[in-house]
Every structure is written in structure tokens, then in C-alpha cells.
Amino acid sequence: MERRASPRSSPSVRRSSRRRDGTCSRRLWHVRNSSFTLTTVTQVPVAAGLFTWPSPEPQLIGSKCAACGTMTFPQQQDCPRCYGNQMEESLFEPRGTLWTFTTQEFIPKSPPYARKETDESFRPFAVGYVEFPGQARVEGRIDCADLSELRIGMEMEVVVVPFNRDEEGNEIVTYAFRAVSA
Numbered sequence: 163m164e165r166r167a168s169p170r171s172s173p174s175v176r177r178s179s180r181r182r183d184g185t186c187s188r189r190l191w192h193v194r195n196s197s198f199t200l201t202t203v204t205q206v207p208v209a210a211g212l213f214t215w216p217s218p219e220p221q222l223i224g225s226k227c228a229a230c231g232t233m234t235f236p237q238q239q240d241c242p243r244c245y246g247n248q249m250e251e252s253l254f255e256p257r258g259t260l261w262t263f264t265t266q267e268f269i270p271k272s273p274p275y276a277r278k279e280t281d282e283s284f285r286p287f288a289v290g291y292v293e294f295p296g297q298a299r300v301e302g303r304i305d306c307a308d309l310s311e312l313r314i315g316m317e318m319e320v321v322v323v324p325f326n327r328d329e330e331g332n333e334i335v336t337y338a339f340r341a342v343s344a
């Protein structure tokens with residue numbers, strides 16, 4: 163995990179923890195804890211065929227139409243543009259740019275949102291689209307300690323982050339986007 167080594171995310175976490183009500187310090191503990199336990203916890207992708215894993219530089223796995231070149235994520239059987247059915251597995255670039263995003267400032271209603279958080283543990287988060295030049299725009303959650311740092315057009319990389327745990331105690335991981343440290 164590169165999270166702790168990032169010169170950009172560390173100061174912002176500290177800054178957040180000073181001005182918030184303890185929410186961020188719990189997250190800081192979580193981040194530190196998850197990186198300590200990486201060697202002992204089995205990590206399992208949330209679904210097969212979504213991203214390259216394990217990988218030092220994860221990439222999303224999409225499909226590309228042999229006829230018109232349209233790319234999709236996740237993989238599809240048929241092309242949404244020309245309706246051709248010759249879709250081939252194709253990797254997205256590891257980096258793209260933030261095309262647009264929105265923030266979720268309060269805990270979503272459940273159902274339909276499958277939540278594990280309580281009102282106390284919920285943290286605002288962002289979702290957005292990352293544009294992979296010449297490929298496609300992909301929606302995903304944005305992994306970010308300080309939402310105010312997000313800017314449309316900033317360079318983003320694909321990362322794999324903890325998502326949940328299954329009944330065996332394995333850590334389920336999924337993809338997210340994170341701003342590339344300057």
C-alpha cells in the first residue's frame with residue numbers, strides 16, 4: 163500500500179483531524195491498522211475481472227469493441243455503440259483525469275444503500291468519473307482524506323482499497339480513484 167508513504171495525503175489527514183470532531187482520527191487509525199494487517203489478512207477482490215490484482219499499479223479491466231473501438235467498464239458482451247458482439251478484454255490505463263465528481267455529505271438511506279456505518283462512524287465521501295484519455299469515463303468512489311482538495315482535471319490513479327469483510331474474515335477489496343501525489 164502506498165497510502166502511508168504519500169507525501170500528499172499524510173498532511174491532509176493530520177490537518178483534518180485537528181478541525182473535525184474525531185471522525186478523522188478514527189479513520190487515521192483505520193488506515194494505519196489496515197496497512198499493519200496487510201500481511202496477515204487475506205485480501206479478496208469484490209468481483210473477478212474488475213481490476214488487475216494483486217498489482218503494484220492496478221488497472222481496470224474493461225472490454226473493447228473489435229469493430230468500432232468503444233471501451234466499456236465493466237466488461238460487456240455487446241458494444242453499446244454499434245451493437246457488435248466482438249468485445250475483447252482490454253486494460254484501462256493506470257491513470258486518468260478527474261472528469262466530474264460529487265460529494266455525499268450525509269449517510270444515504272438504507273435500503274437501497276447497503277451500509278455498515280452508523281450515523282456516528284459515517285464519513286463524507288466523493289464519487290466521480292475519471293476520464294481515461296482515448297478510452298472511456300469510468301465511475302467510482304474517490305479515496306480522499308480531504309474532499310476540499312478535489313479539482314476537476316486533476317490526475318487520478320486507480321487504487322485498490324478495503325471495502326468489507328466476508329464471513330471468513332477475509333478483507334474484500336475494491337477499486338477506487340485517488341489523486342496522484344504531486
Ligand SMILES: [Zn+2]
Pocket residue numbers: 227228229230231232241242243244245246
Ligand atoms: Zn462497437
